[in-house]
Amino acid sequence: ERQEARPYNRQRLLVVANRLPVSAVRRGEDSWSLEISAGGLVSALLGVKEFEARWIGWAGVNVPDEVGQKALSKALAEKRCIPVFLDEEIVHQYYNGYCNNILWPLFHYLGLPQEDRLATTRSFQSQFAAYKKANQMFADVVNEHYEEGDVVWCHDYHLMFLPKCLKEYNSKMKVGWFLHTPFPSSEIHRTLPSRSELLRSVLAADLVGFHTYDYARHFVSACTRILGLEGTPEGVEDQGRLTRVAAFPIGIDSERFIRALEVPEVIQHMKELKERFAGRKVMLGVDRLDMIKGIPQKILAFEKFLEENANWRDKVVLLQIAVPTRTDVPEYQKLTSQVHEIVGRINGRFGTLTAVPIHHLDRSLDFYALCALYAVTDVALVTSLRDGMNLVSYEFVACQEAKKGVLILSEVMIPTLHLSAAQSLGAGAILVNPWNITEVASSIEQALNMPPEEREKRHRHNFHHVKTHTAQEWAETFVSELNDTVIEAQLRISK
């Protein structure tokens, strides 16, 4: 509703991401119901006042018939969304294959899929071909809807080929690309068979953004080492044309979380949770059920803590909320069973007739339930093995003004530990190496025993950081910097 209230003559921003921010359910031959799924990106752009955003992306459903496609496009138009229709084969090869089975693990330092290495190598070419084809389909839709003066913002590893496709259509188009995952060390990137083509495609953009300075540096190193181009403090230069490369750390719409805590439904949820876990400290994990989130390692660390601290066994509970994701990929199915097995074993070992130490839920929570949970938590455990940024840590802090709980945070999001901790959540959190289960276990003990003055001090730092590094500011900074890149500098587009 905030968007409706704004003046009309704002610059148009075409946001291109693999998925549209809506879930679409088919109700009949030509009828669809839609629900906006408010992720970080949606809230970020809703908060930006200068732009009128349009979304371009895949709706997450296969719509083979023209009647259905027309009806869906019409319904989506009301939400300012424009669909890209991908058939099942493309989705399988591009999305499940190249994006999720190759780029995702590689960018998070998990290497190429272990069990399937040879099969992956064999299917690599066809998956990369599908990836390029899908990116071209996105480009076709962008090009069809582009108007002069629009800014095009491409998102994430799914669309690394898009900037090049767009510039081939129109070299004057202002194109930015932002990566939500880490960009790995150039030593990792160079193992990718399509390494050069991907780098060159991304370099076709005017502005390339990452969450941290280190990811930006890795990208520039990959361009210098693999492509032999020149890295400058501004970005990467190729025969007189500069692609600006910079860090734009994302944040959250903190006010949305703070306001939610005053909603009666949230207050009611909080009351119920407090009653349910009275007399016990609440520890919380909220993650997509993905190997990068380090859920098994986190739970094993909690087990170690219980092992070593018998006095805490009936005084603490770990709530692990893990929303299933990419459920048709075998490695994710295996992870689910692994987590269930570990949780079952620990609950069998330390549970009593009336209470278990771990509540594990395989599902998504609605926004109000999530806020209530964040607010009643004493210690949050965000222990990703690798993560682009991680918004859960921000959301937890935003909901902790009353409680001033402790954040245990994986140090992988704080790349240059001794330098950047003060400009991140690093200074307020207890930083841990998520692979070191003994260290995580002792940080749990430290967090549970932390004196109130120290909790207050750490929370003050974190809360200030979350309030001043918002999603809106992130989006505004990126787009205004993109606007500033000089179009005339785009002399050559490498083909």
Ligand code: ADQ
């Ligand atoms: P994600 O890997 O999805 O994002 P994260 O940044 O933690 O990771 O964001 C997850 C979002 O999903 C949060 O807003 C959280 O509230 C929500 N969520 C997670 N589990 C949930 C559950 N069980 N129920 C309800 N909501 C749940 C990618 C990158 C990150 C990067 C973001 C943004 O992997 O590193 O920070 O994009 O750039």
